[in-house]
Amino acid sequence: MKPEGPRTLQLLAQHMLAEIAPRLANDYAQKTAGVIAGLLLAAAEEWDRAAARRVEENCALRVLFGDAAPLVRSSGLRTRLVAAARGGDEDLRIAPLESANAELRALLIDLQAHIESLQSEEALRIDERIWEELRAGVSRRAIAFWPL
Amino acid sequence: MQELEERFARYAAHRLPAARDVRVDSLARIHGGASRETYRLRLRFVEGESVQERRLILRRDPVSSLIETERSHEFRAYQAFHGSEVPVPEPLWLEQDPRWLERPFFVMEEVTGCDASLKGLSEGPAAAHRERIGKELWRILGVISRSDPGRLGLGRGRGELSLEQCWERELSHWEHVIDTDELGPEPVTRAAIRWLRRNPPPPAQRIAIVHGDFRSGNFLYDTEGQIRAILDWEMWHLGDPLEDLAWSLNPIWSWPNVSLAGRLLPRDGAVSAWELSSGLRASPEALLWWEVFTNVKSLAIWISSAREYSDARSSDPTLALVGWMIQGVQERITLDTLGRSK
Numbered sequence: 001m002k003p004e005g006p007r008t009l010q011l012l013a014q015h016m017l018a019e020i021a022p023r024l025a026n027d028y029a030q031k032t033a034g035v036i037a038g039l040l041l042a043a044a045e046e047w048d049r050a051a052a053r054r055v056e057e058n059c060a061l062r063v064l065f066g067d068a069a070p071l072v073r074s075s076g077l078r079t080r081l082v083a084a085a086r087g088g089d090e091d092l093r094i095a096p097l098e099s100a101n102a103e104l105r106a107l108l109i110d111l112q113a114h115i116e117s118l119q120s121e122e123a124l125r126i127d128e129r130i131w132e133e134l135r136a137g138v139s140r141r142a143i144a145f146w147p148l
Numbered sequence: 149m150q151e152l153e154e155r156f157a158r159y160a161a162h163r164l165p166a167a168r169d170v171r172v173d174s175l176a177r178i179h180g181g182a183s184r185e186t187y188r189l190r191l192r193f194v195e196g197e198s199v200q201e202r203r204l205i206l207r208r209d210p211v212s213s214l215i216e217t218e219r220s221h222e223f224r225a226y227q228a229f230h231g232s233e234v235p236v237p238e239p240l241w242l243e244q245d246p247r248w249l250e251r252p253f254f255v256m257e258e259v260t261g262c263d264a265s266l267k268g269l270s271e272g273p274a275a276a277h278r279e280r281i282g283k284e285l286w287r288i289l290g291v292i293s294r295s296d297p298g299r300l301g302l303g304r305g306r307g308e309l310s311l312e313q314c315w316e317r318e319l320s321h322w323e324h325v326i327d328t329d330e331l332g333p334e335p336v337t338r339a340a341i342r343w344l345r346r347n348p349p350p351p352a353q354r355i356a357i358v359h360g361d362f363r364s365g366n367f368l369y370d371t372e373g374q375i376r377a378i379l380d381w382e383m384w385h386l387g388d389p390l391e392d393l394a395w396s397l398n399p400i401w402s403w404p405n406v407s408l409a410g411r412l413l414p415r416d417g418a419v420s421a422w423e424l425s426s427g428l429r430a431s432p433e434a435l436l437w438w439e440v441f442t443n444v445k446s447l448a449i450w451i452s453s454a455r456e457y458s459d460a461r462s463s464d465p466t467l468a469l470v471g472w473m474i475q476g477v478q479e480r481i482t483l484d485t486l487g488r489s490k
Contacts, residue, residue: 031179035465042472105333112339116346131488134336138479146404146477147469 009044013037038147045143053140054097055089061104062087064133068111068126077114080107108133149175152249153189156206159248160191163241167193167200175206180264180365180466184382185210188258203258205237209251210462219244219252225357225381226256228300233291235377259377262368266401269364269411277373282412283421284375285367289396290425292378293356293389302357302386311351314388319344319441322448329448329455331471336479337447340440343486349437352388353428360384362392363401364410393422393430394438399481400446400474436485443482450475 003011014037021033066085072078084107089097112130115123153172161170175189187206192199209219219242226239237256244252268274274281297303309317323341326334360383368377397415399406409418419430454471456462483489 026176028177028179032465035469039465039468039472042469046472102332105335108335109333109338112335113342116342131339131483134339135483135488135490138336138476138483141476142480143473143476145473147473 006044006047009040009047013040013044016040035147038145041145042143045145049140050094051092051097054094054101055092057137057140058087058089058097058100058104060133060136061108064126064129065104065107065111067129068115071118071120071122071126072111072114073118074114077110081111105137149177152187155249156189157191159243160193162248164193164195167195169194178205184208203260204240205256205258206249206253207256208249208253211251219254222380222382222384223254224302225384228302229292229378232300234288234295235375236381237377237379259368262370262376264365264368264379266365266411268369270405273371274369274373278408278412280373281369281375282408282410282418285364285410285412286393286396286418286421287425288375288378289359289362289392290422290427292359292362293392293422293426293428294354295357297355297357297386300357302384309355309386311353311355314352314355314391315344315349315437315441318385318387318391319444322445325448326444326451329452331451331454331458334447334451336482337444337451340444340447340482340486344437344440344444347437349388349390349434350431352390354389355386356389356392358385358387358389358391360392360395362396363398364412365401388438389426389428390430390434390438391441393419394435395442395445397439398442398446399484400478403477403481439485440482443478443485446478447475447482450478 016033016037021030021037024030024033062085065081069078069081069085072081084104087100089100091097108130112127115127115130153175156175157170157172160172161167164170170191170193173190173192175187178186178188180186185208187208189204189206191202191204194200207219207222223239223242226236229236230238237259240255240257242254243249246252263272263274269278269281319341326337326341359378359381361380362378366378366380367375368379369375397409397418402408402411405411407414409415412418413421419435422428423430450470453467454475457464457467457471480489
């Protein structure tokens with residue numbers, strides 16, 4: 001597929017801003033075209049990293065769950081953590097990666113809520129690692145283009 | 149647009165029985181406020197022997213809205229504050245009957261010669277006056293915070309409310325929105341909600357009118373640095389006045405340059421202007437709680453926008469934009485507010 005997808009999306013955004021938006025009849029349509037151009041730029045950025053950021057995050061969460069499982073007092077939650085830690089991403093298409101990511105992030109919420117109820121030093125260390133992972137998750141999703 | 153002009157002209161003729169030859173032109177949709185359709189238009193008619201011309205704003209419910217009382221809710225706020233120390237456009241007509249424009253709407257006078265954009269506060273003629281605009285903005289917010297809801301006819305919001313209940317009611321409301329609309333798990337948002345429940349704020353100092361979306365972008369200013377109107381009252385409610393102060397200070401309204409709250413004033417200056425005007429105090433611990441809350445509320449709005457677009461209930465691409473770009477920045481700000489950034 002040539003030109004590559006991200007390059008095509010960047011050029012479409014430029015075309016939208018430089019050629020189409022100025023020719024639109026009213027302010028609302030022009031600004032909407034600008035928004036669409038912004039989304040095209042964001043899509044270009046996301047296209048390149050879409051699989052990589054999900055694989056990286058899924059892997060980081062599985063490692064975290066494996067380390068946290070021995071601390072967890074709820075047997076049901078511990079079982080889920082151990083099972084999740086043993087998983088992997090075999091299908092690298094976006095839909096299955098995203099589905100796995102959603103399951104892991106839901107489990108992260110449950111783990112953090114549980115850890116917050118514990119008082120030990122180890123629990124605090126896991127809580128710190130969860131916050132680190134939350135920061136990393138925000139960074140992985142960040143889009144360089146800012147629209148406002 | 150021509151059909152909407154003709155339909156609105158028929159409605160205006162109905163509202164102005166003494167008028168003849170009622171015409172509408174220059175009707176154009178205004179960008180922004182993605183959940184609402186806002187139009188500016190020019191109304192012309194003959195009354196007696198003279199030709200009259202009025203510039204109006206039409207705010208119409210979106211197709212997907214199921215809450216029929218929203219228009220009247222916002223309209224009441226404009227009625228309450230019109231002619232007061234809090235500048236608002238003059239509200240004219242509230243119409244709930246869908247036969248005129250298919251959906252409920254209201255009409256108000258256009259405040260002309262103004263800008264509402266964030267960009268205009270950083271560059272252009274008004275930028276030279278931004279300190280003055282900022283002091284005036286937070287002074288006006290202080291006036292809203294000290295207003296008597298009962299005297300303004302806004303005493304009944306969502307039922308009775310005690311000073312201790314303000315935070316819990318707002319948090320539960322927005323948590324429910326997130327529960328309903330999230331497209332996937334939101335660990336940062338959920339962590340912030342749990343923090344809010346573990347660390348409740350002190351009781352409100354008073355039950356105040358809370359604008360609900362008081363920020364740069366929602367007021368009109370002119371090139372001389374005068375604030376001409378406070379807009380977008382659709383989320384007003386009774387509650388803790390610190391909610392509005394915290395919302396106005398949220399870094400998302402000045403991102404990526406967070407040194408000036410709302411691109412106008414250093415944060416301390418904004419808080420001082422509000423305290424002086426309201427006669428209330430913004431204690432650091434209470435304000436912190438409300439600042440974390442405003443992140444959760446913002447995230448709820450961005451999450452809902454993404455849901456609305458994803459479900460094709462609205463085709464406005466701005467809703468996708470906030471889901472893709474603004475939600476991520478809001479999560480980063482949430483981590484900053486919680487002291488969890490490195």
